[in-house]
Amino acid sequence: MRIGLLEDDAAIQEMLLLVLQDEGYTVIAYTSADECLEALRGKTGNGTSPVDLMMIDWRLNGPISGTEVIRQIRTILHLHSLPIILTTAATFTDTDELQNLHITLLEKPFALDEVTALVKDMTHSRP
Amino acid sequence: MSIEVCLHNLALRIRHLLGCNNVSLLLYCPEPTLRHSLLAPLPLFSARGINHCYGSLLPPELLRMEYISALCDMAIQTGQCVHFMAPHDACRDITTRQPTSSGSILAAPLERPAGVLGLLLCTDTRQDAFQYGACRLLEHYLPPVARYLEQVLADAWNTRDIWQLWKTPAQAVSLPASLDALQTPPVVRELCEFISMVSHELRLPLTTMKGYTALLQAYGFANEQSDEKVERNTLHQQRYLDTMMRQIHHLEVLIGDLLDMSRMQAGHMTLRCTKIDLVQLCQQIVQLTQVRLDQQPTQQCTLHCTIEPDLPQVWADPDRVQQVITNLLENAIKYSPDGGLIEIIVYAPCIHTSSTSYYPHTSQMAHCALQVSPTRELMSIYQKEQQVFSQHDAHVIAITVRDHGIGIPQEWQSSLFKPFTRLAHPTTRTVSGLGLGLYISCKLIEAMTGRVTLNSCEGRGTSVTFTLPIDPPVTAHSFPDSSENAPF
Numbered sequence: 001m002r003i004g005l006l007e008d009d010a011a012i013q014e015m016l017l018l019v020l021q022d023e024g025y026t027v028i029a030y031t032s033a034d035e036c037l038e039a040l041r042g043k044t045g046n047g048t049s050p051v052d053l054m055m056i057d058w059r060l061n062g063p064i065s066g067t068e069v070i071r072q073i074r075t076i077l078h079l080h081s082l083p084i085i086l087t088t089a090a091t092f093t094d095t096d097e098l099q100n101l102h103i104t105l106l107e108k109p110f111a112l113d114e115v116t117a118l119v120k121d122m123t124h125s126r127p
Numbered sequence: 128m129s130i131e132v133c134l135h136n137l138a139l140r141i142r143h144l145l146g147c148n149n150v151s152l153l154l155y156c157p158e159p160t161l162r163h164s165l166l167a168p169l170p171l172f173s174a175r176g177i178n179h180c181y182g183s184l185l186p187p188e189l190l191r192m193e194y195i196s197a198l199c200d201m202a203i204q205t206g207q208c209v210h211f212m213a214p215h216d217a218c219r220d221i222t223t224r225q226p227t228s229s230g231s232i233l234a235a236p237l238e239r240p241a242g243v244l245g246l247l248l249c250t251d252t253r254q255d256a257f258q259y260g261a262c263r264l265l266e267h268y269l270p271p272v273a274r275y276l277e278q279v280l281a282d283a284w285n286t287r288d289i290w291q292l293w294k295t296p297a298q299a300v301s302l303p304a305s306l307d308a309l310q311t312p313p314v315v316r317e318l319c320e321f322i323s324m325v326s327h328e329l330r331l332p333l334t335t336m337k338g339y340t341a342l343l344q345a346y347g348f349a350n351e352q353s354d355e356k357v358e359r360n361t362l363h364q365q366r367y368l369d370t371m372m373r374q375i376h377h378l379e380v381l382i383g384d385l386l387d388m389s390r391m392q393a394g395h396m397t398l399r400c401t402k403i404d405l406v407q408l409c410q411q412i413v414q415l416t417q418v419r420l421d422q423q424p425t426q427q428c429t430l431h432c433t434i435e436p437d438l439p440q441v442w443a444d445p446d447r448v449q450q451v452i453t454n455l456l457e458n459a460i461k462y463s464p465d466g467g468l469i470e471i472i473v474y475a476p477c478i479h480t481s482s483t484s485y486y487p488h489t490s491q492m493a494h495c496a497l498q499v500s501p502t503r504e505l506m507s508i509y510q511k512e513q514q515v516f517s518q519h520d521a522h523v524i525a526i527t528v529r530d531h532g533i534g535i536p537q538e539w540q541s542s543l544f545k546p547f548t549r550l551a552h553p554t555t556r557t558v559s560g561l562g563l564g565l566y567i568s569c570k571l572i573e574a575m576t577g578r579v580t581l582n583s584c585e586g587r588g589t590s591v592t593f594t595l596p597i598d599p600p601v602t603a604h605s606f607p608d609s610s611e612n613a614p615f
Contacts, residue, residue, distance in 0.1 A: 009331070009334075009335070011335045011339075011370050011373075011374070012334055012335055012338065014370075015335065015338040015339060015342065016338075018342060019338075019342070022346075089326075089327045089328075089330035089331050089334065090323070090327050107330075108330050108331065108333070108334040109330055109333040109334035109336075109337045109338075110334065110337075110338075111337065111341065112338055112341045112342070112345075113341075
């Protein structure tokens with residue numbers, strides 16, 4: 001099971017890497033939104049997505065936000081139903097936007113077992 | 128929007144802020160000597176102004192109760208919030224008008240220099256509804272709310288709407304069902320945005336600390352493992368603890384800035400000025416900052432400190448000078464996303480060689496890092512900063528913090544000294560912080576009778592220069608009450 005990680009905070013990224021790898025997942029950490037989108041647009045050999053779930057932070061380095069990255073992901077044909085977790089320390093009030101993008105919100109600060117439980121739940125399988 | 132709707136909206140927003148059952152905005156002051164002149168035409172009803180109650184409309188009998196009127200009088204006389212656990216018949220569910228078994232009441236005066244404008248009366252069926260935190264939160268925002276109320280009433284006075292207001296008893300107005308549809312008074316909207324921003328900034332370091340603590344709990348203490356595993360775990364532990372300590376420091380800075388801001392606004396901050404050696408102080412700061420930078424693999428900035436020799440000591444608060452220099456360095460680092468050189472230069476900006484000419488020192492310099500010709504360096508600084516200095520700077524020492532980062536557009540430069548303002552730039556969207564650093568630094572330097580100037584060119588970097596006096600000022604200086612400069 002492969003998890004893509006797009007998180008600009010180095011400490012949080014490392015923390016998530018450690019936890020998810022320890023749970024047996026293969027974690028691919030992207031350093032920028034552009035790198036992430038380019039990787040996701042490319043398909044694997046059998047035409048599927050290179051990851052099985054994405055974790056994306058709302059506030060990213062660069063001009064576009066995490067929600068904008070997700071909008072662009074949803075325009076890619078084979079990623080319409082990719083499970084996506086949006087992490088944020090902000091308070092989201094626009095729940096309609098979250099519903100339209102079919103994402104699950106994970107608010108910071110989160111507990112590590114909250115992360116692993118959510119990932120398991122969204123992927124419906126053990127790694 | 129009519130004035131009645133403005134006042135109802137204000138009360139409703141306060142209610143949502145406190146999360147209590149009812150908030151009533153009462154325009155009344157029973158004590159003539161304390162009453163604001165804008166309330167002068169208000170008829171004094173025996174029921175104490177119950178016709179001018181906005182927000183949650185209180186039943187008349189509630190305000191006639193001795194207990195409640197004593198609470199209101201106490202709040203007005205003392206100028207402070209007063210709250211009690213109330214007898215059951217005082218705490219009513221306003222919608223049903225049924226008494227509840229118990230509850231609490233909070234009275235908060237709305238006071239301006241010209242007098243008392245009224246009172247916020249808050250009720251709730253919970254006994255602990257107005258605990259210490261809620262009281263302090265409301266107290267902190269009473270001045271801007273009172274200022275807003277005074278403005279609303281003054282505008283109504285100017286347009287003669289005030290006469291209609293006084294003649295007409297307040298009635299329930301139909302407000303939109305959704306809070307979002309209300310036209311929010313600017314002061315309350317800014318208040319909510321401020322709270323949202325602060326909570327966001329505080330949550331970020333908490334996320335890292337929470338996660339790394341959990342990792343230490345789960346994996347930190349290896350038992351019955353090989354030496355290699357024990358050594359690796361020890362390294363992991365050290366790294367987790369270092370990361371946590373950095374986040375703790377970041378939280379300390381955030382909370383410290385908020386407290387400084389609060390103290391400055393209230394005029395409660397004082398300085399402990401003494402003669403200080405800027406050479407030692409700057410060298411210390413640069414060394415500490417460089418060590419911290421070297422631990423961050425993502426950013427490659429180099430610090431360069433140039434200090435003119437034989438500088439006299441300055442009269443300043445050493446802790447606050449350290450805070451200012453650290454703030455300016457942090458900004459320089461944040462807004463140099465590609466790394467590069469960051470300079471601190473300490474010098475005496477002016478020597479009188481004649482009444483009309485000004486030259487910098489050209490003697491040999493003491494360096495902390497790199498080798499740069501001192502004379503060329505100083506001349507370079509002088510040429511860039513000379514418009515900053517004048518004959519009035521003969522008895523000061525200047526410190527310039529300069530970066531070669533993204534710079535600041537001209538139209539942004541003055542607003543960056545306002546609180547909670549950060550430079551909006553695509554490459555620095557994720558820059559953390561509350562936008563208080565420059566504001567606090569400026570206020571601290573001004574309190575030490577220095578001044579701060581900014582010199583920047585978009586795409587080419589920024590230099591911030593501040594001066595400190597060589598001699599103590601004639602009179603002692605402390606922060607004035609800066610309520611007029613409050614953020615709201």
